[in-house]
Amino acid sequence: MSALVAQIKDQQKDAMRAKDKARLGALRLILAEVKQKEVDTRTELNDDDVIAILTKMVKQRKDSVTQFEAAGRDDLASKEKDEIVTIEQFLPQPLSASEVDDIIDQAIAQSGAAGMQDMGKLMGLLKPQLQGRADMGAVSGKVRAKLNA
Structure with a gap:
């Protein structure tokens, strides 16, 4: 198991203990994506593979936020923004x-x-x-x- 996946699982346990449903949901989505990729490729992912998945997830959510805001669905846009914040915590520090x-x-x-x-x-x-x-x-x-x- 990659160090990043272990960190995400630890955060998931913390979110369960804190009863933080929104964060827990986002962490479960991350782990589900990672697990799906592992099943599809029949390999254990390394940190670089997990970072690629997380980057893709952030991009998808940013696209969703744009669409939800255009449709006037601020409630769904807000949920997606919260997920982006959670996912970005596991990405490396962005470069200038x-x-x-x-x-x-x-x-x-x-x-x-x-x-x-x-x-x-x-x-x-x-x-x-x-x-x-x-x-x-x-x-x-x-x-x-x-x-x-």
Whole structure:
């Protein structure tokens, strides 16, 4: 069992003791996603795999918040926001924009990327370093801009 999953399970026990139903529900959702992925892949997940799942869950909830707010369902949007807060507690500390730029510059120098044909190779180098710590869509846009410059 990964250290991150063990931490989530400990938090689940604490939420049960505190009778915090909202937090407990969010933690159970996380563990259900992790378990589903383990069953699908028939492997035990490591921390990087769990971080990828958590990142996906946050993105899904942010999309839901946008849709709920557009539909005037502030009650459901509020619930999703609470889940985002709980999930983000288990993600690594986000990087600043300048830190992301520095990592991108290092990856370009390391890989010798010269143009857009190297975009996939570059993103392959960046993803393990930035997964869960930066919005990969924004990173992709920055990489594209640097390669086109």
